Amino acid sequence: MLSTVRIAAISAAIVAVAATSTAAFAQKKYDTGASDTEIKVGNIIPYSGPASAYGVIGKTEEAYFKMINDRGGINGRKVNFVSYDDAYSPPKAVEQVRKLVESDEVLLVFNPLGTPSNTAIQKYLNSKKIPQLFVATGATKWNDPKNFPWTMGWQPSYQSEAQIYAKWLMKEKPDAKIAILYQNDDFGKDYLKGTKDGFGAKAASSIIMEESYEISEPSIDGHIVKIKAANPDVLLIYTTPKFGAQTIKKTAELGWKPLQIITNVSASVGSVMQPAGFDNAQGVLSAAYAKDGADTQWNNDPGMKKWAEFLDKYMPGADKTDGGYVYGYGAAQTLAKVLEMCGDDLTRANVMKQAASLKDFTPDTLLPGVKINTSATDFAPIAQLQMQRFKGQKWELFGDIISGDVPSE
Incomplete structure (x- = not known):
């Protein structure tokens, strides 16, 4: 039989090991850029x-x-x-x-x-x-x-968003002639790819014009004039905010009224729709995943x-x-x-x-x-959007929450 002394010693050792393990488990771990404070x-x-x-x-x-x-x-x-x-x-x-x-x-x-x-x-x-x-x-x-x-x-993802636009257009405007204005970089090309994927076999017959611009251009008015000459029914505006506002404004100045769909990243009321002119922006479509601070x-x-x-x-x-x-x-x-x-x-x-x-x-x-x-x-945290239409001085949501179906790499 174990002596009382030995039992006490073993018990003490077990307690010591347990305490050490707990300390190790609770130990704070930091990489560069983090500390206790x-x-x-x-x-x-x-x-x-x-x-x-x-x-x-x-x-x-x-x-x-x-x-x-x-x-x-x-x-x-x-x-x-x-x-x-x-x-x-x-x-x-x-x-x-x-x-x-x-x-x-x-x-x-x-x-x-x-x-x-x-x-x-x-x-x-x-x-x-x-x-x-x-x-x-x-x-x-x-x-x-x-x-x-x-x-x-x-x-x-831009491709998911563009697919949602393509799906909506095929359902609501199956015979539309579509022109795409896009920024000539990965941003614009992602939207372009998503649109074509969304239309599938119909892409070649539905998309009548693809017009790109450079981010360094001060104005894209010339591109809008060129697109208008092709006479599309729908204009997909795959731009950043400054150029989104320019596009909506120039389209109105030309007295041209295609259905316009603008990227979610350029759907800000304050930095895009207002500078473009609320009157000019009526009926423009986009998609949203976040609430709009301008919406009562x-x-x-x-x-x-x-x-x-x-x-x-x-x-x-x-x-x-x-x-x-x-x-x-x-x-x-x-x-x-x-x-x-x-x-x-x-x-x-x-x-x-x-x-x-x-x-x-x-x-x-x-x-x-x-x-x-x-x-x-x-690694794609948000994958859902809802269509929205600009009316008055704010966006109005319509339809269901739609998921884009771009698979991960």
Whole structure:
């Protein structure tokens, strides 16, 4: 029989091992950019240049994390949000992201905006194993966890959105002659591909014209005149905000009235429809996944009440009709959720693991029925949209929530 002394010694040893294991299990884990007190988040966005209308997104995210910090931070840590202007220029994007990683030593790069800029930084960030998280572009290629495990999208893919337009047109206007105006880069070409995939065998007969423009062009009026001469019934406007506003305005100036469908990323009332002229924008179609701050139907919506209170306190004077404020808030809320899920394991690998574990997450700003879901093989958080029509000074939703069916790579 074991002596009482030996039993006591063994018991003490077991307790010691258990205590050590618990300590190891509860041990805080950090990569560069995280500590007991801080989480450093990097961002690039065009505060200047041809896509500067999107700058409001970065400002909203900065304000959102200020609100989070005022409430005690995330799991007791303050978010240090470092955001730089890349002017929608890929070389500048590379320079600024290197600065974020090598000088500022951020934990991750969050919501970098624009397809060309994200394309330019993707290989660098993946080679360094740094999250390129919730990129602010709907290019389909961000959903490729096998080849780019450190890159994840956020908004619906452009191809999914374009497929939804094509499906709607085939059903509602099967004999329409369609012209496409698109930006001559990955952004525009993704929409073009999605449209053709959506039309399938009918693409060749339905699409009578494809006209591209360069982001560096000051005006695209000449392209609109050229498209009008082909006399299409439908004009698909696959542009960024500045050029979307120009297109709607020029079409009206020419006295030309095709059915116009504009990208979700250029559907902002404040930065596109208003500059184009509300009279000119009547009847324009688009698709949405987020609530519209200009729409009074959300006045008593709990989520949009929180959004409006946030703006009043942290961004007083903000134009609530500008969709950028809704977008930035929703994206920042998603990142805050992921960082909260990380607990005390703030390693880059765990950030990506938690980002790929979102189940039916609903930021305050998403339309009812639209939910964020991710997995290890699905890096496309939002994949649903609803059609909308511009009427008066706001968008009106119609039809059902539609899912795009672009498979992951």
